[in-house]
Amino acid sequence: MSAALPPARFGSGASVRRIEDPALVRGEGRFTDDVQMPGQTFLAFLRSDRAHARILSIDTSGALAVPGVLAVYTGADLVAAGVKPIPVGPVFKRPDGEPLAAPPKRALAHEFVRYVGEGVVAVVADSRDAARAGANAVFVDYEELPAVADVLRATEAGAPAVWPAAPDNVCAESRHGDAVACNAAFAAAAHRVALDIVNQRLAPVSLEPRSVLAYVDAGSGVERLTLRMSSQMPSGVRASLADAIPGRTLDNVRVLVGDVGGGFGMKTGIYPEDIVLGFVALQTGRPVKWQAERVEDFLSAVHGRSQMSHAELALDAQGQVLALRVRTLAGVGAYPSTTSVIIPLLIGPWVSTSIYHVPVISLQLTAILTNNSATGAYRGAGRPEAIYIIERLMDAAAREMGLDGAELRRRNMVRPEQMPYTNPMAQVYDSGDFRKILDQGLALSDWTGFDARRAASLARGLLRGRGIATFLEWTGGNALEEDVTVAVTADGFIELTSATMAMGQGIATSYVQLAHDVFGVPLDRIRVLQGDTDRANGFGSAGSRSLFTGGSAVQVASQRTVDEGRKLAGEALEAPAADIEYHAGRFTVAGTDLGIGLFELAERQGGGRLVVSANAKAGAPSWPNGCHVAEVEIDPATGEVQVVAYASVNDIGRIVSPTIVKGQVEGGAVQGIGQALSEQIVYDRDTAQLLSASFMDYALPRVDGFRAFKTAFDESVPCLTNGLGAKGVGELGTIGATPAVVNAVVDALAHSGLGRKAEQVQMPLTAEAVWRALRGHLPAPLKLRP
Amino acid sequence: MSSALNFTLNGQAVSTTAEPATLLVDLLRGPLGLTGTHQGCDTAQCGCCTVLVDGDSVKACSVLAVQVQGRAVTTVEGLAKLPGVPEGSLHPVQEAFINCHGLQCGFCTPGMMMTATCLLQHNPRPSEAQIVHALEGNLCRCTGYVNIVAAVKQAAVVMAGGAQ
Numbered sequence: 001m002s003a004a005l006p007p008a009r010f011g012s013g014a015s016v017r018r019i020e021d022p023a024l025v026r027g028e029g030r031f032t033d034d035v036q037m038p039g040q041t042f043l044a045f046l047r048s049d050r051a052h053a054r055i056l057s058i059d060t061s062g063a064l065a066v067p068g069v070l071a072v073y074t075g076a077d078l079v080a081a082g083v084k085p086i087p088v089g090p091v092f093k094r095p096d097g098e099p100l101a102a103p104p105k106r107a108l109a110h111e112f113v114r115y116v117g118e119g120v121v122a123v124v125a126d127s128r129d130a131a132r133a134g135a136n137a138v139f140v141d142y143e144e145l146p147a148v149a150d151v152l153r154a155t156e157a158g159a160p161a162v163w164p165a166a167p168d169n170v171c172a173e174s175r176h177g178d179a180v181a182c183n184a185a186f187a188a189a190a191h192r193v194a195l196d197i198v199n200q201r202l203a204p205v206s207l208e209p210r211s212v213l214a215y216v217d218a219g220s221g222v223e224r225l226t227l228r229m230s231s232q233m234p235s236g237v238r239a240s241l242a243d244a245i246p247g248r249t250l251d252n253v254r255v256l257v258g259d260v261g262g263g264f265g266m267k268t269g270i271y272p273e274d275i276v277l278g279f280v281a282l283q284t285g286r287p288v289k290w291q292a293e294r295v296e297d298f299l300s301a302v303h304g305r306s307q308m309s310h311a312e313l314a315l316d317a318q319g320q321v322l323a324l325r326v327r328t329l330a331g332v333g334a335y336p337s338t339t340s341v342i343i344p345l346l347i348g349p350w351v352s353t354s355i356y357h358v359p360v361i362s363l364q365l366t367a368i369l370t371n372n373s374a375t376g377a378y379r380g381a382g383r384p385e386a387i388y389i390i391e392r393l394m395d396a397a398a399r400e401m402g403l404d405g406a407e408l409r410r411r412n413m414v415r416p417e418q419m420p421y422t423n424p425m426a427q428v429y430d431s432g433d434f435r436k437i438l439d440q441g442l443a444l445s446d447w448t449g450f451d452a453r454r455a456a457s458l459a460r461g462l463l464r465g466r467g468i469a470t471f472l473e474w475t476g477g478n479a480l481e482e483d484v485t486v487a488v489t490a491d492g493f494i495e496l497t498s499a500t501m502a503m504g505q506g507i508a509t510s511y512v513q514l515a516h517d518v519f520g521v522p523l524d525r526i527r528v529l530q531g532d533t534d535r536a537n538g539f540g541s542a543g544s545r546s547l548f549t550g551g552s553a554v555q556v557a558s559q560r561t562v563d564e565g566r567k568l569a570g571e572a573l574e575a576p577a578a579d580i581e582y583h584a585g586r587f588t589v590a591g592t593d594l595g596i597g598l599f600e601l602a603e604r605q606g607g608g609r610l611v612v613s614a615n616a617k618a619g620a621p622s623w624p625n626g627c628h629v630a631e632v633e634i635d636p637a638t639g640e641v642q643v644v645a646y647a648s649v650n651d652i653g654r655i656v657s658p659t660i661v662k663g664q665v666e667g668g669a670v671q672g673i674g675q676a677l678s679e680q681i682v683y684d685r686d687t688a689q690l691l692s693a694s695f696m697d698y699a700l701p702r703v704d705g706f707r708a709f710k711t712a713f714d715e716s717v718p719c720l721t722n723g724l725g726a727k728g729v730g731e732l733g734t735i736g737a738t739p740a741v742v743n744a745v746v747d748a749l750a751h752s753g754l755g756r757k758a759e760q761v762q763m764p765l766t767a768e769a770v771w772r773a774l775r776g777h778l779p780a781p782l783k784l785r786p
Numbered sequence: 787m788s789s790a791l792n793f794t795l796n797g798q799a800v801s802t803t804a805e806p807a808t809l810l811v812d813l814l815r816g817p818l819g820l821t822g823t824h825q826g827c828d829t830a831q832c833g834c835c836t837v838l839v840d841g842d843s844v845k846a847c848s849v850l851a852v853q854v855q856g857r858a859v860t861t862v863e864g865l866a867k868l869p870g871v872p873e874g875s876l877h878p879v880q881e882a883f884i885n886c887h888g889l890q891c892g893f894c895t896p897g898m899m900m901t902a903t904c905l906l907q908h909n910p911r912p913s914e915a916q917i918v919h920a921l922e923g924n925l926c927r928c929t930g931y932v933n934i935v936a937a938v939k940q941a942a943v944v945m946a947g948g949a950q
Contacts, residue, residue, distance in 0.1 A: 024895055026863065027861065207824075207927050259893075261826075262890075504893075663928075668930075671930075696829055700925055705930075707931055
């Protein structure tokens with residue numbers, strides 16, 4: 001669908017083999033746990049088996065008696081040593097005007113435990129088995145306290161308090177929009193729809209668990225703490241370590257990251273465990289390694305989503321949306337981070353009106369403390385929740401008015417002539433032609449042919465439904481600046497150094513393609529260096545930001561390198577720089593055969609390297625958008641849902657690596673389908689024990705799910721606020737798939753005789769949930785208190 | 787307590803020792819230094835640690851090291867050394883995973899490829915349903931499995947002597 005010129009064979013726009021792959025398929029990846037150091041020790045955590053308790057005493061003598069155990073540390077040890085809690089940003093307030101309320105987020109529990117899985121004791125030993133045996137030999141005497149893991153229960157009068165300073169369990173609250181105007185719009189509306197909506201708690205699940213290898217490097221005469229780890233944000237982790245551990249500064253902490261076995265937002269910030277590893281390495285003077293067991297990641301890595309909402313839409317008689325009103329409770333866990341709170345209270349609201357012109361909004365969002373693991377970033381981080389709400393409401397409104405869902409959406413879409421468009425949250429969309437994307441999505445999905453497919457499914461005894469989601473997302477993390485350093489070396493390589501982080505998304509390949517556009521040298525001459533805070537620092541990779549910020553910087557730095565080379569070549573060739581031409585690794589004097597190679601020029605520079613740094617700043621977030629259409633079949637005998645068709649048209653602006661972006665959208669969509677149909681973190685309602693702590697209980701999509709995606713891109717609407725014209729892609733599929741699939745299931749159920757009642761279903765739409773719905777058993781209303 | 791252990795690893799004879807409770811995955815990743823075999827869970831669900839023992843795919847987290855006494859173990863590091871793979875080339879399964887963008891982060895990939903290799907050795911012309919059935923014990927969080935299944939199909943064609 002692109003009108004762009006055909007791409008160069010390996011440059012941007014071309015599908016190339018990823019430069020990351022040869023090492024990974026040979027088993028030569030370098031994940032954190034793959035690195036062994038001489039004299040390395042192993043650390044195991046004893047984690048709380050209580051959801052809420054006072055620690056009366058800890059007896060570590062049993063652990064110290066285990067052969068191979070070297071040291072044992074408790075929360076009290078860390079407090080005594082001056083290790084500080086992880087601060088929570090003071091961005092938000094409670095409704096009573098008091099500052100955000102949350103217990104101190106410590107590296108190890110001190111005096112109290114507040115969720116099952118909280119680290120209590122760290123045991124260091126000369127083998128992994130000895131460390132685990134040592135942890136099992138620690139005796140902790142607890143005085144058990146009442147706990148609450150359910151967000152709705154946590155808001156009831158008399159509910160146990162997670163943190164005594166907040167007896168109502170309210171961590172923080174935000175209100176956006178104009179409640180009075182919103183009430184007036186609802187009062188005057190021709191049509192009103194309301195839904196209770198649960199965005200259930202999810203586990204991000206990178207297949208590589210969190211891993212850290214901490215050691216002290218005294219090589220340069222200065223004792224430096226180094227953490228080799230699996231992280232999307234090494235610079236942020238370094239800053240947090242320097243903040244938490246006495247005697248540590250940015251100068252004497254280094255974070256190294258090799259291959260990252262998936263991130264999905266789960267590896268974006270500091271974890272308490274990281275601080276413990278750093279502290280222990282400094283205490284013992286020996287390298288210390290920890291790789292989370294899968295159960296530890298389920299228990300204590302961040303969870304995503306965890307929001308309950310009552311959402312309402314008001315429309316006039318023609319189907320123009322007049323107002324959106326949403327009340328949300330977000331269960332943020334016992335020890336929320338700034339991220340836990342900003343996702344529901346600010347990031348989600350930014351996209352709450354999506355691609356639609358909604359004149360008035362009123363949002364009230366409350367972060368609630370609960371006795372479970374903290375929430376944090378998970379692919380989409382606030383946007384999937386908000387888009388799910390508005391897309392469910394759109395379908396409910398279409399049903400209410402007897403309109404086609406696509407038509408109702410079309411009537412409300414922001415039009416290209418309204419760009420730049422400022423939404424009610426003061427977010428500015430630079431570009432987008434949403435109706436054009438919708439039209440292509442309808443065509444790709446054969447929207448008009450659906451009735452025949454529904455009849456054919458019914459003839460086979462299956463209920464068929466169709467769902468649509470048209471949407472956009474905010475990307476960039478509001479960290480819009482990146483530095484890239486280019487070094488041309490005498491031995492024939494071009495090195496690009498960036499603080500953005502590879503985590504499987506193939507960013508290095510995309511950078512190499514962009515550099516190839518400028519340098520014209522073979523791809524294998526270009527290398528990307530990432531994951532070392534001694535070389536580069538920045539925000540890291542999250543929020544679908546890396547290509548449009550870092551890629552823009554690659555482009556600028558590469559061009560600047562050629563410009564600098566032209567000057568140097570002019571000097572070497574005794575010709576004015578203006579007469580120097582550059583092509584495919586060689587500078588020549590125009591009209592002559594006099595020239596010098598790029599790498600030869602580098603050889604003549606100090607240190608044999610031509611080094612140029614450049615910074616690029618995107619002017620604003622990018623706003624990728626799409627139209628995703630899913631069709632499902634339900635077996636009425638079992639309630640089992642199968643996704644049977646999925647078509648998407650995506651506007652991600654200019655595309656650098658076509659194969660990679662298709663993989664991002666489709667792989668991301670399977671994660672979104674996981675939320676719609678199968679995934680759910682479950683805590684026991686009474687004991688707050690985690691019941692979904694393994695792959696046997698947490699239903700990740702498997703290979704037998706849907707794979708026959710039809711995925712298309714429209715490159716005709718480039719982003720106007722960054723040098724590349726690219727819009728982020730990493731989270732798009734995940735955001736679109738969940739509402740498209742749920743809307744399809746609701747459609748099938750509504751047509752099976754349930755009618756509007758079908759709108760009461762809640763995710764995950766497991767066979768059991770759907771089977772019950774078909775028999776009229778639907779989830780009870782949430783009854784959120786205002 | 788440790789006992790002598792002799793087996794063939796990626797075509798080479800190995801003589802080592804192992805404790806009775808040592809898992810094969812820990813022997814491979816630790817003392818033998820073959821870190822291409824990954825460990826992604828503790829309940830034998832993810833399949834990241836899949837290796838071949840006498841040509842059959844097994845999860846190395848569920849096998850004791852001493853159980854491979856006298857047997858032939860193939861890990862991802864040995865894939866390109868299997869019979870029929872020209873010196874210096876990748877195994878067709880490895881090539882196909884690259885060609886089809888069948889990997890993103892690469893953590894599940896060694897296990898996926900070992901499972902696929904086992905399938906193709908036993909069933910050179912699998913149907914899509916048979917590929918799906920074979921891969922059901924391997925989890926991937928990045929790709930949505932779309933390109934993994936495509937890669938196994940492509941490898942089957944290549945191994946049967948067809949063009950890519």
